[in-house]
Amino acid sequence: MPSPGLESIKRKYPSLSHRIERLAGYIENQIESGKTDIVPALAAASLRCTEAEVLGLLMLFEKERMVVPAYKIYCKRNRTLLKTVCNKENIPTDIYCKFCDEEHADPDELEVELVFQVRTETWELLHNNAPAL
Amino acid sequence: MHQLCRSEKRFPRGFYEKAQELQKQAAREPDPALKKLEMDAAKRYYEEDVRPKESFLMTLFALLICWMVTIAVAVWTFHTLGLLSAVGSVIGSFAVLSLLTGVALRAAGYISESTLLGMLKMGFKTLLLLRTKANHTNPPTHKEDTTPK
Numbered sequence: 001m002p003s004p005g006l007e008s009i010k011r012k013y014p015s016l017s018h019r020i021e022r023l024a025g026y027i028e029n030q031i032e033s034g035k036t037d038i039v040p041a042l043a044a045a046s047l048r049c050t051e052a053e054v055l056g057l058l059m060l061f062e063k064e065r066m067v068v069p070a071y072k073i074y075c076k077r078n079r080t081l082l083k084t085v086c087n088k089e090n091i092p093t094d095i096y097c098k099f100c101d102e103e104h105a106d107p108d109e110l111e112v113e114l115v116f117q118v119r120t121e122t123w124e125l126l127h128n129n130a131p132a133l
Numbered sequence: 134m135h136q137l138c139r140s141e142k143r144f145p146r147g148f149y150e151k152a153q154e155l156q157k158q159a160a161r162e163p164d165p166a167l168k169k170l171e172m173d174a175a176k177r178y179y180e181e182d183v184r185p186k187e188s189f190l191m192t193l194f195a196l197l198i199c200w201m202v203t204i205a206v207a208v209w210t211f212h213t214l215g216l217l218s219a220v221g222s223v224i225g226s227f228a229v230l231s232l233l234t235g236v237a238l239r240a241a242g243y244i245s246e247s248t249l250l251g252m253l254k255m256g257f258k259t260l261l262l263l264r265t266k267a268n269h270t271n272p273p274t275h276k277e278d279t280t281p282k
Contacts (some may be wrong), residue, residue: 052158056170
């Protein structure tokens with residue numbers, strides 16, 4: 001049974017249905033391999049398209065509440081994930097890093113990445129309909 | 134990945150630079166429906182380029198000081214200078230004040246970099262438009278030929 005959200009997007013953008021399905025397939029594959037964070041740059045590289053296209057399409061999925069945006073904060077020195085926040089306003093000004101054993105208060109010590117977290121319950125229906133990449 | 138502050142070359146792109154890159158990608162897109170989506174994506178990054186907000190009271194206080202200085206300059210110029218010079222000085226100080234207000238709001242994180250640049254662009258356009266209109270209403274007068282024939 002097709003996902004209502006995905007069908008709704010395809011109805012609104014019939015000319016893009018192939019691209020939408022391709023991205024949905026990529027997300028499905030990510031879910032199957034246990035990853036629920038979709039990084040636009042990685043998706044674009046995998047699908048051999050532009051990041052703008054992936055982000056534009058992910059925003060359609062976001063409107064249908066199939067994915068939600070999140071900000072991942074990394075320690076720049078160790079390239080390790082320190083925290084994930086769902087709202088930009090919740091990005092802390094200082095954050096404790098157990099790998100450096102210090103508080104990072106200088107923004108230069110941190111990196112922020114915008115990702116989209118998959119709401120797996122909205123994708124379960126698609127499980128058997130994922131197109132092959 | 135996007136730095137909170139952009140200084141290192143390996144990850145040079147802040148959200149603003151990322152937005153510009155996405156905008157370029159969108160401009161190259163031939164499909165109009167996809168182009169609109171890609172432009173929306175670029176717009177999103179432009180909007181994301183706002184740091185966490187500073188305290189509203191501190192921002193207000195900083196702006197209040199700027200406004201008081203400008204008003205004091207206006208009062209002082211009208212007391213000491215002639216009318217035309219005073220009007221010129223006041224217009225100039227308000228232009229600086231507008232710039233400072235924009236920069237303060239940006240620094241505090243209440244507006245994005247693109248909004249600030251947009252405001253500056255509009256300001257310059259308005260000034261240029263006023264200048265063009267002034268040239269139209271007051272065409273340059275030609276001096277009479279007073280050389281003896």
